[in-house]
Amino acid sequence: MTPATTLPVARPVAIPLREILPWALFGGLLLMLGIYFVGVEEGAVAMFKGMYVHEFVHDARHLLGFPCH
């Protein structure tokens, strides 16, 4: 009789938090700024004067589901 053997299974190994943190801080901030410009800028709040950003991304803002006008 052969002894029972267990097969080693590849378990996912988590990425250390200290490696993620700097990317999450700087990358996350920058990316959220991008979403802000497409979704909100020159609508409810505005960083720049005028309506150019709003008008330029107008169709995307509507179709992506953000409130517009």
Place this chain on the structure above:
Amino acid sequence: MTGKLLTGGLLAGLVAAVLCFSFFKVVGEPTVERAIAFEQSMEEAKAKAKADEAAAKGLPAPTEQTEPELVSRPVQSSVGLLTGVGVFSMAFGGLFALVFALVYGRFGELGARATSAVLAAEGFVAIYLAPALKYPANPPSVGLPETIDMRTSLYLALVLISLAVMIAASLLRRSLAGRIGGWNAAILAGFAYIAVMVGVSLALPSVNEVPEGFPADLLWQFRIASLGGQALMWAILGLLFGVYAERLIGAKRPALRPVHA
């Protein structure tokens, strides 16, 4: 590792953006054009009514000041749409990669591809679907300019609440999985998310600013186009990024499969 994942997320977002843009261009833009035509016909009717009123009083017709067009319609519906969708999709691709880096290996034992697919499905539900069921996407001419502040606040608040509830549900699933099993824990957490979101949606004020006479089929088609584009974007993001992450992570980790002796 995180930097490489971030690059992969941005690239997956770029591909998703191209497909999402194509979908919006073919399915969404005709509805936007029809909605703008409706808006213009309403404005013309209003201007005509004013002119008739003035003529009845024997006054000269009032001259309407038309707003200068900052960006032309052809630009809005092509480069503008592509830029908007591109920035949005790539930004979500990047954020998606960061969240993936955080949850991979920490929420159960799913592999990279499955983690990515599940995460994208959760992101689509939490960030688009659940908020849109309460505050759906609206075409041009639906929505009063004077309520934009309130509508934006309500929408973004609901997105953030939905995201927080989804995170809480995921933590609940993780803590229950050991006791009642992964399948049951996922079902329970899913129902908990739905129950809380139904409650929150009922509690928040409703917004109905559809002008009288706006075609119901047009409103439906526009909202379906919005839903389709978002679903497409999240699906491409989740599936494509999963392939990339699997290769990246699999390449780093030695295979543990035993060699047949």
